[in-house]
Amino acid sequence: MKAMILAAGAGTRLKPLTNKIPKPMLPIIEKPVIEFIIELLARHEVRDIMINISHLGWVMQNYLKSGYRYGVRIGYSFEGHFEKGQLIAEPVGSAGGMRRIQDSSAFFDETFIVVCGDAIIDFDLKTALDFHNSRGSIATILTKEVPNEQVSNYGIVVSDSYGRVGSFQEKPSLEKAGSNMANTGIYIFEPSVFKYIPSGTFYDIGSQLLPDLVKRKESVYSFTTEIDWFDIGRNSDYLSILGQALQGKIKGFKPSGKEITSGLWKGIGTIVEKTAKIITPVFIGANTKIERNVRLEGPTMVGSNCELCEGVDLSNVFVGDYTRIKAGFKGKNILITPDFFIRSDGSTGLISEGPYAELISDTRNLDIR
The missing domain is CATH 2.160.10 (UDP N-Acetylglucosamine Acyltransferase; domain 1)
Structure with missing residues (x-):
């Protein structure tokens, strides 16, 4: 199984912490957040990992290098361009980053997992993959049940009893929330998803790709599992x-x-x-x-x-x-x-x-x- 770690965000809500390092490199005591993610993937025998980088991405690349010390192979997809000798960050969105990698290298040739690089996570990937395969899903979203009073802090996924996704809500009020299942930013995709992702433009997984797949009646499922999820969205x-x-x-x-x-x-x-x-x-x-x-x-x-x-x-x-x-x-x-x-x-x-x-x-x- 292959993986992509989303790490191109500017981390603007975490300034001044992210003035000199990208958000996935924020140290938990002395260990960067992204290192927790790579170690988790390696434990589940994911060996090939692509990371999209933009804001201060070279800091991450200089630290992780080829991934040899984790027993994995890491590649980097820089989203930006050179201008007057300077690297200019130019993110293309989470799904746009997937598309750019696929267009350049056809990396995603089997079922793959996509993980946001700004949270410490721990879960049973095999169980999630078994669920994905059992549903014949083109896209599976890993969700976590959150307390009702916290639903307004998250993107909420509304699914039926079988797990099929019907709609999404972005940080709804408690009164309007259709569920209390939060999108963890962890996804399992089939390569066929790329026929729905345009090339050469900004495109997001949560706000564009997944709602479009649901609208097209594609098989999009949510899987709620026991997951340790420490999301670093704000300084607090x-x-x-x-x-x-x-x-x-x-x-x-x-x-x-x-x-x-x-x-x-x-x-x-x-x-x-x-x-x-x-x-x-x-x-x-x-x-x-x-x-x-x-x-x-x-x-x-x-x-x-x-x-x-x-x-x-x-x-x-x-x-x-x-x-x-x-x-x-x-x-x-x-x-x-x-x-x-x-x-x-x-x-x-x-x-x-x-x-x-x-x-x-x-x-x-x-x-x-």
């Missing part, structure tokens, strides 16, 4: 998922570094003064210095090459690499980097222009001491 989601990762809620994930005591991970070269108080789970990256009387209450992460000065007090805080926090700082429910901050409600700001300008700096700045 990202902070929540970082906390859940430290709390052990992401199956199979453990932070790197040495687990000193239960729930406390420490990287090589890191110094933690004996008077520091740590309430786990807490991750501290490599070559970081935790000074006297610092208090860390989990879930909290401190990146590599950081310095937390005497008396700093952090609770549910995520500190990016190379961040120096001066004495007297007390923080709660926030992500901090040398450049910007993000609160758990999703609000953001620049360090240089916000309330933390005198307390946060970059350890790479030789003048900070």
Whole structure:
């Protein structure tokens, strides 16, 4: 079985996190989101993977390379062009990206899976594939039941008791929702789907291709299964998922570094003064210095090459690499980097222009001491 990972989006709702890296490369502690996806596909014996890239896509390609360390083969389809020596991103939509790959290489010559690159997922692919084949489906959408009060956050799929899709609703109100089955952005397709995807134009799976297939009475089914799905749609989601990762809620994930005591991970070269108080789970990256009387209450992460000065007090805080926090700082429910901050409600700001300008700096700045 072959796969495509959708990774060409600009991640505009996740700025400033995505100013320098594409959304699928956002680190969960230290592991990029897309790495979780590739490992899942490899476990299910998917060996050939295409990734469409656009916004800062070369960051992803430089990290993943050919996929050899995951036991897979990865190819990249860049959506954009050169202009005056610069790469200009030019996404063509999720279905348009599939079409571009098919037109250039005829890659999709068997049943294939398409996965959005901005969520951590875990599910039984074989069971989903068996369902797809049993229905003779041209397209199967993996759905997840969400609480009624959350339906307005998702694309909702409305199906009959046999799983055949009748309609779609984009973030409906609870009163208008036809179901509480959310589209997870995971699809299984047959190659025959390409006769419905135009070439050379922007075309989307969720808003264009699937509704058109349903309108044409093609066999489109939804399959609701047990699935772990951590969707990073907003800044607040990202902070929540970082906390859940430290709390052990992401199956199979453990932070790197040495687990000193239960729930406390420490990287090589890191110094933690004996008077520091740590309430786990807490991750501290490599070559970081935790000074006297610092208090860390989990879930909290401190990146590599950081310095937390005497008396700093952090609770549910995520500190990016190379961040120096001066004495007297007390923080709660926030992500901090040398450049910007993000609160758990999703609000953001620049360090240089916000309330933390005198307390946060970059350890790479030789003048900070």
